[in-house]
Amino acid sequence: xxxxxxxxxxxxxxxxxxxxxxxxxxxxxxxxxxxxxxxxxxxxxxxxxxxxxxxxxxxxxxxxxxxxxxxxxxxxxxxxxxxxxxxxxxxxxxxxxxxxxxxxxxxxxxxxxxxxxxxxxxxxxxxxxxxxxxxxxxxxxxxxxxxxxxxxxxxxxxxxxxxxxxxxxxxxxxxxxxxxxxxxxxxxxxxxxxxxxxxxxxxxxxxxxxxxxxxxxxxxxxxxxxxxx
Amino acid sequence: xxxxxxxxxxxxxxxxxxxxxxxxxxxxxxxxxxxxxxxxxxxxxxxxxxxxxxxxxxxxxxxxxxxxxxxxxxxxxxxxxxxxxxxxxxxxxxxxxxxxxxxxxxxxxxxxxxxxxxxxxxxxxxxxxxxxxxxxxxxxxxxxxxxxxxxxxxxxxxxxxxxxxxxxxxxxxxxxxxxxxxxxxxxxxxxxxxxxxxxxxxxxxxxxxxxxxxxxxxxxxxxxxxxxxxxxxxxxx
Numbered sequence: 421x422x423x424x425x426x427x428x429x430x431x432x433x434x435x436x437x438x439x440x441x442x443x444x445x446x447x448x449x450x451x452x453x454x455x456x457x458x459x460x461x462x463x464x465x466x467x468x469x470x471x472x473x474x475x476x477x478x479x480x481x482x483x484x485x486x487x488x489x490x491x492x493x494x495x496x497x498x499x500x501x502x503x504x505x506x507x508x509x510x511x512x513x514x515x516x517x518x519x520x521x522x523x524x525x526x527x528x529x530x531x532x533x534x535x536x537x538x539x540x541x542x543x544x545x546x547x548x549x550x551x552x553x554x555x556x557x558x559x560x561x562x563x564x565x566x567x568x569x570x571x572x573x574x575x576x577x578x579x580x581x582x583x584x585x586x587x588x589x590x591x592x593x594x595x596x597x598x599x600x601x602x603x604x605x606x607x608x609x610x611x612x613x614x615x616x617x618x619x620x621x622x623x624x625x626x627x628x629x630x631x632x633x634x635x636x637x638x639x640x641x642x643x644x645x646x647x648x649x
Numbered sequence: 650x651x652x653x654x655x656x657x658x659x660x661x662x663x664x665x666x667x668x669x670x671x672x673x674x675x676x677x678x679x680x681x682x683x684x685x686x687x688x689x690x691x692x693x694x695x696x697x698x699x700x701x702x703x704x705x706x707x708x709x710x711x712x713x714x715x716x717x718x719x720x721x722x723x724x725x726x727x728x729x730x731x732x733x734x735x736x737x738x739x740x741x742x743x744x745x746x747x748x749x750x751x752x753x754x755x756x757x758x759x760x761x762x763x764x765x766x767x768x769x770x771x772x773x774x775x776x777x778x779x780x781x782x783x784x785x786x787x788x789x790x791x792x793x794x795x796x797x798x799x800x801x802x803x804x805x806x807x808x809x810x811x812x813x814x815x816x817x818x819x820x821x822x823x824x825x826x827x828x829x830x831x832x833x834x835x836x837x838x839x840x841x842x843x844x845x846x847x848x849x850x851x852x853x854x855x856x857x858x859x860x861x862x863x864x865x866x867x868x869x870x871x872x873x874x875x876x877x878x879x880x881x882x883x884x885x886x
Contacts, residue, residue, distance in 0.1 A: 428724065436699045436755035437727050452761050456728035463730060466723050503700055507723030624731045 422446055426458050426511040428499055435502075446515060450481045450488075458492040458511045462621025462636065466507030469574060469633075470496045475619035476528070476583065478590075479627060480611065481515060489521040489613050490514075521613060522591075529587040532580060540584035543648050550646045565609070567630065569623045569640065572648040574633035582631045583618045585648055589629060590614050682884035685773075690734035690747030691881055692770050692807070696763055697778030698790040699724070699754035702816045706778065706859045707751050711735050714871050716862060725753035729762050740875030756786075759793050767797055767804045774810040774881035781821040784833045791837045795844055808850045810880040811841065812873070815856040818865040827856025827865050851880050 425441040443451055460475045477492040491514045499508040516524060529537070544551070551568065572582050590613075615627035621636050623643055637645050659666045685691055695703045704722040709715075714737060729752035736745050749770040752762040777794060779787040791813075798805045815827045831838060831854060838854065845852040855873045856865035864870055879886040 426727065434756050436724060436757075437753060438755065438757045455757070455761055456765075459726040459728065461728075461730060463723055466721060501700075501724060505700075505722060505724050509726060622730065624733075625728075 422515060424454065424513040424515070426455070426513065428497070428501070428508045428510065430499065430501060447482075450490075450515070453479075453481050454490050454492075454513055454515075458490065458513050459494055459509050460617050460620035461624060461626050462632070464507070464621055464636070465496050465509060466505070470507075470621070471498055472496055473574075473576065473579075473619055475617060477511075477615075477617040477620075477627065478521070478613065479615040480613050483612060487518045487612055488515050489518065491516055491521065491524060518613060525587060525591045529584070529591055532584045532587070536581050536584050537588070540581055540588055543581075544585055544588060547646055547648075565611070565628065567623065567626070567628055567643075569637070569643055569645045570629070570631040570648050571634045571637040571645045572631070574619075574635065579619060579631075582648060586616050586618050586629055586631060590616050678884045682882050685883050686742075686744050688745065690745040691774070691878060692747045692749065692772045693774035693776060693878075693881060694750075694766055694770050694772045695748055695776045695778065696752070696790070696794055697754050697816075698783065698786045700782075701754060701778035701780050701787070702859050703754060703778055704751050706776065706814075706816075707732055707748055709859050709862070710737050710746060710748075710874075713737050714739070714862060714874075717860065725751055727753065727758060727762065729753060729758075729766070739878050740871055742875075744878055746878070754790065756789075759790065763794070764797060764801070767801055771804050771807050773807045774812070774877055775808070776812045776814060776877065778814050778816045779830075779834075780815065780817045781825065781830055788834060788837055791834070791841070795837075795840055798844060798848060805848060808848060809885070810850055810877055811845065811852040812877045813841070813852070813854040814859075814873075815854065815865075816859055818856050818863070819858040819861050822856075822858070822865050827854065830856070853877070 422445045423441065424439055424443060424446065426437065427440040428437050429435050429440065457479055458477065460477055473496040475494040477494060478489055480487065481490045482488040492511045494509050494511045497508050497510050500506050501508065570582065570585065572578055611628065614629060616629035617627040618631055620626050620630050620632055623630050623632055623640055634647070634649065655670055658670060662669070695706055697703050704725055705717065705720065708720055709717055729750040732748045732751050734745055734747040736743055750766050752758060752766055775794065777791060779791070798808065815830055821830065841852055853876070857863055857870045857873065859870065862870050864873060
């Protein structure tokens with residue numbers, strides 16, 4: 421399946437965000453979906469704390485048949501545009517079949533040090549009730565597709581732990597996953613692939629599971645958060 | 650245009666019936682105005698080619714039209730950012746405003762983010778920003794928006810006003826006037842006026858600076874926005 425790059429172009433007639441890779445082979449509707457959703461939401465990416473920050477964002481682009489998922493690896497760049505604006509991000513997007521996607525998630529989780537994963541498992545177990553109750557008190561999202569928002573103090577090192585927490589939940593490696601969403605085998609409304617974003621600066625219009633820095637959580641009204649700290 | 654019910658009612662009750670129906674319509678219009686302006690927010694959208702100041706304009710309105718000293722806008726990413734309805738004091742009146750989303754101005758965003766925003770917001774007004782740079786890009790963007798209005802029959806139904814703001818007068822004001830800048834937009838301005846007459850919305854062109862909150866004629870930008878928002882409310886003032 422194709423790999424797409426969404427980049428900020430600073431030269432030529434048409435500048436700004438655009439796909440810089442060949443988009444042939446991706447259906448127009450899927451391309452639109454990727455365009456709209458690949459880059460995590462929120463502003464203040466120009467804050468020096470988020471320069472070089474990485475986010476993994478995954479969402480379904482085709483639910484039919486074998487299905488496919490967009491896996492977006494996003495990085496905060498140090499690019500500066502013609503009028504001095506910063507906070508520019510770059511996304512490399514791989515469109516994968518569900519089966520490939522599951523393998524990708526397992527590999528990604530396996531790449532995280534075992535000690536970090538153990539901490540993440542402990543943190544999730546300790547928040548069983550938080551996970552269960554808070555997602556259903558989220559006034560913004562539908563009760564059938566509730567969103568769970570995680571927060572922690574941001575630092576690149578700490579976010580390895582946060583990423584481990586989200587990967588554990590989406591790979592259904594723990595019993596806790598069922599507190600997020602019962603498997604599609606039991607729940608007909610469950611997503612085949614639970615969308616998630618490991619770093620966004622705003623939870624609105626974000627994935628079903630999203631992690632945001634604690635400093636950004638203050639601005640979320642009516643959205644309960646699960647603090648991983 | 651009167652409905653069959655109104656005609657029957659007036660023929661039975663005469664002038665008293667007419668006065669009653671007029672009163673009812675006035676009350677309903679006032680109620681709708683109150684609901685939009687004070688509760689749900691006046692739906693409008695902000696469009697324009699990249700780097701024209703769309704994000705800054707929305708942020709300025711969100712900050713109650715106060716100067717934005719330390720605001721450093723970032724290029725808006727594909728998909729844009731959701732903007733919840735907010736309250737602002739426009740020319741002495743507290744209004745609830747609903748821009749729905751802040752969208753980017755890159756060419757690739759027109760067909761996707763702009764059209765989607767127009768369909769979702771069904772705006773009562775459009776603020777379109779241009780500046781003194783890249784005339785061709787601004788003309789393309791303006792033509793695209795006018796085409797979109799023509800093609801999106803459902804979304805344009807509520808459209809009452811279209812304000813073109815020639816932004817960044819703090820950068821061009823000393824050397825040029827808004828008329829000088831708009832000289833290259835002759836066909837677009839003519840087309841906009843024709844479309845306004847045909848579709849039934851009002852249109853204005855104002856030069857100014859969102860950063861300084863003034864127009865090129867020295868008035869406050871708030872006055873122009875007040876005219877715009879008063880035109881898009883259910884009971885225009």
